[in-house]
Amino acid sequence: MSQSTVADLLKDKAQQAQSELKRGLFSIAPDTAVAEAVSAMARHEISSMIVIDAGEMVGLITLRELLQGLNTQGGNLMQAKCRTVMKTNPPVAKSDDSVDHLRGLMTELHITHVPVVDHGVLAGILSFHDIARSAIKDVSFENQLLKQYIKNWPE
Secondary structure: OOOHHHHHHHHHHHHHHHHOOOOOOOOEEEEEEEEHHHHHHHHHHEEEEEEEEEEEEEEEEHHHHHHHHHHHHHHHHOOEEEHOOEEEEOOOOOOOOOOHHHHHHHHHOOEEEEEEEOOOOEEEEEEEEHHHHHHHHHHHHHHHHHHHHHHHOOO
């Protein structure tokens, strides 16, 4: 069995999104109020937003950045601009990276979301949840194969 790649995770995520009627990559401009980002995240039931300026990814907002912003800006957070809370230059993955590489990157850097960029083009974003869902699917498949193997064990 070949090693899973980031492209495999993106494909699986797209299929999952279709079945849940959740599609697309959600983004926001850096000068948009944090309140709008929070509203969009709540409305779409997502935990991250890509920050795009002039067609380029300039940052990432996750629940962690919002929590840090709340800590530093208190009640003023919702009126602040996204650029004040976003993580600039977030670590990125490429489609041909292995899932093991992505898992290691996220674990080492204590991050929950990684944008996927290929040849300067934003291809998607993956979360630790996407990795966990993939691992559960893989384990279930392996379990099924093992059960089939044991069932057909030669006597």
